[in-house]
Amino acid sequence: MDSLDIQSILQSSNFQAFWADYDFLKIEDLMALVNTGKLQQLPKNQHFIQAGEFSKKVGFILEGLIRFYHLKDGEEYNLVFKHEFQMASSFECIVLKQATSYSYEALEDTLLLVFDYDQMEELFAQNQRLERFGRYFIQQELAMAVKVFEKHLFYSPEERYLKFLEEYPHLMNRVPLKHLASFMGVTPVSLSRIRKRVADNRN
Amino acid sequence: MDSLDIQSILQSSNFQAFWADYDFLKIEDLMALVNTGKLQQLPKNQHFIQAGEFSKKVGFILEGLIRFYHLKDGEEYNLVFKHEFQMASSFECIVLKQATSYSYEALEDTLLLVFDYDQMEELFAQNQRLERFGRYFIQQELAMAVKVFEKHLFYSPEERYLKFLEEYPHLMNRVPLKHLASFMGVTPVSLSRIRKRVADNRN
DNA sequence: AGAAAAAATTTACAAAAGATAAGTTCGTGA
DNA sequence: TCACGAACTTATCTTTTGTAAATTTTTTCT
Structure with a gap:
């Protein structure tokens, strides 16, 4: 996929809405980040990350739908569905420094912008606005996770x-x-x- | 509570273990952050944050135990218990910019180091290592939240x-x-x- | 220490969910 | 388009949970 496609996605109204929360970022910050990512087409039913792997891939979903699940005693447990403008990555590999016990599988043909976490960190270290973007993004993820969790409890x-x-x-x-x-x-x-x-x- | 007490807590082995994850921080970074915090003694059964408030307090628990709960139809639902070296703050106020629907109540006499989120942000903007510390800390919180959630599902x-x-x-x-x-x-x-x-x- | 309040447990009954099996519908690919 | 397999529904039976009310135990307060 060439850069024209990225451009059209970045200009879509959906992306602009997502982007509104991060208005402190300059367009060149965004481009510096985007340039380290690679587009990946993930066909339906294929895995982005498999349980057992040690992967620090960070996939940003541009199009499609992925389920985040755990396999236990032959049963699959879906924790969350990730869709456009959400992130797919293994918190176990990145934060806990373990092999992942979770998998990500596409429920639809999915288009991802894939980053390497360590490379992202390097970029963050060079650019404080991106570092802050990283933190805000994770804070959003945490807030959304709690909102999902609370429905199970209440x-x-x-x-x-x-x-x-x-x-x-x-x-x-x-x-x-x-x-x-x-x-x-x-x-x-x-x-x-x-x-x-x-x-x-x-x- | 005077600075002597802070010093003794920072030198405790429990704190050192917590701190080991953040070895990129310098001691002066830590002190800059700590100096913006105020110690608060929260007696058992008292609230740190009440549902309905709009509070950007960030409490770091030095001693004690707090429950994070939601009130619905007269029933209380505990989402998580926060103990030493964990954080008590309203993600709804800080991230979602809403009044909080959750409360924090002490289950024991609790000692907190309390920060103002906006003031923390200012400090983060001035000091990139602290900004990164903030991100790592949230990442840890997210990882722990998923670990709690998964037990409900599996x-x-x-x-x-x-x-x-x-x-x-x-x-x-x-x-x-x-x-x-x-x-x-x-x-x-x-x-x-x-x-x-x-x-x-x-x- | 003793009284009052709160918490924890027990019991009985009703409602909902799990397990299993069998039947039906839907989709996909040959 | 047909056939096969996966997904969904229905039925039956068992287990667990929720609700309500009573009882026991523990905690709190004077």
């Missing part, structure tokens, strides 16, 4: 399903129900019952 | 109780069971049943 599975419907309507048709069930912390069978209950109560 | 309430026992034995005697139950996502009644089951299986 709401019943049925309420979580309704919340998901109203909060992520655009993901409803992109995420297979078995993965949604896993994300919600129930079995696919149970999700199916919940959907039936909800449908019946609205007849 | 494990049953009974397994969560056993995990808590082995992972936080030092918190077991510090956290009342009703708050532990809330943290585990079950009612106190259910936790009581779980404890009985576990005890019976070990007879």
Whole structure:
């Protein structure tokens, strides 16, 4: 993919909206960062990072959808779905300095801008605005993680399903129900019952 | 509390262990940061931050234990317990720029070093090593948050109780069971049943 | 120390979720 | 377009949790 494509993405209204939070950054800061990234096309059902790897890749999703999951006793547990303008990377490798126990798998054909964390750090060390951008970005990730977590604690599975419907309507048709069930912390069978209950109560 | 006390805390082995992750910081960086903080004694059962407030306080716990909880329909939901060398602050106020819907309440007499987030930001802008320290610290917080979250998704309430026992034995005697139950996502009644089951299986 | 309040446990019952199995629908590729 | 496999739904049975109320234990306060 050539630089023309990057340009068109950077100029899209979606990217501009994402970007609004980081107005202290200069355009040349952004370009310095973007220039260290490589575009990667990740076809549906393929992995970006596999459990067991030690990878410091940081993927910024430009297009598509990826699930972040853990495999335990043959069961897969989806923690979160990452979509456009979100980040896919292994906090275990980068922060905890361990091999990752999680995997990232594309649910759709996905386009990523892929960075190397160590290279990003070098850049951050040279450019304090980028360093701050890095911190703000992580703070956003933390805030979003808490928002996801709180739904598991405050709401019943049925309420979580309704919340998901109203909060992520655009993901409803992109995420297979078995993965949604896993994300919600129930079995696919149970999700199916919940959907039936909800449908019946609205007849 | 005078500077002598800060000195003795900074020289404690617990603090040194916490500090080992941030070896790129110079001692004068640390002192510059510490000097902007104020010591606060927070008696048991008192709030550090109350739901509804807009507070950018950042409390670094030197001693004691605080619960981070949310009130919904008269029920309290504990998301996490913060102890020594962890941070208590409102991500909603700081990151999302909203009033907080969460509260922090001391479960023990607690000693905090309290910063103002905006003042911290100024300091970070002047000192890139501190800026990086800020980012690393948040990254650690995110990693810990995911580790807490994953237990809710991967494990049953009974397994969560056993995990808590082995992972936080030092918190077991510090956290009342009703708050532990809330943290585990079950009612106190259910936790009581779980404890009985576990005890019976070990007879 | 003793009274009052809060916390923890126990019991009974109702509701929901898990496991398993079987049947149906949907999609994809040959 | 047909056939195969994956995804989803339905049914049955078992286990666990939630709610409510009563009882015991622990903590707090005077």
